[in-house]
Amino acid sequence: MTNCTSCKGQYDETDARAAAAHTEPVHCNARRTCRCQGKPGCYPCGDSFCLCSSH
Numbered sequence: 001m002t003n004c005t006s007c008k009g010q011y012d013e014t015d016a017r018a019a020a021a022h023t024e025p026v027h028c029n030a031r032r033t034c035r036c037q038g039k040p041g042c043y044p045c046g047d048s049f050c051l052c053s054s055h
């Protein structure tokens with residue numbers, strides 16, 4: 001298992017889908033002030049400012 005610095009959780013690095021969700025940046029449709037810019041899908045931004053489909 002690998003510790004994720006974004007969500008403080010763990011994921012199986014051999015699981016391609018899990019690894020991608022924890023490492024690949026989401027495509028953020030919000031403004032550049034969006035705090036999840038460059039963050040992976042697991043990042044707990046979860047607020048009303050985020051328009052990312054992955055969040």
Ligand SMILES: [Zn+2]
Nearest residue numbers: 004007022042
């Ligand atoms: Zn994560």
Ligand SMILES: [Zn+2]
Nearest residue numbers: 036045050055
């Ligand atoms: Zn977001």
Ligand SMILES: [Zn+2]
Nearest residue numbers: 028030034050
């Ligand atoms: Zn966003």
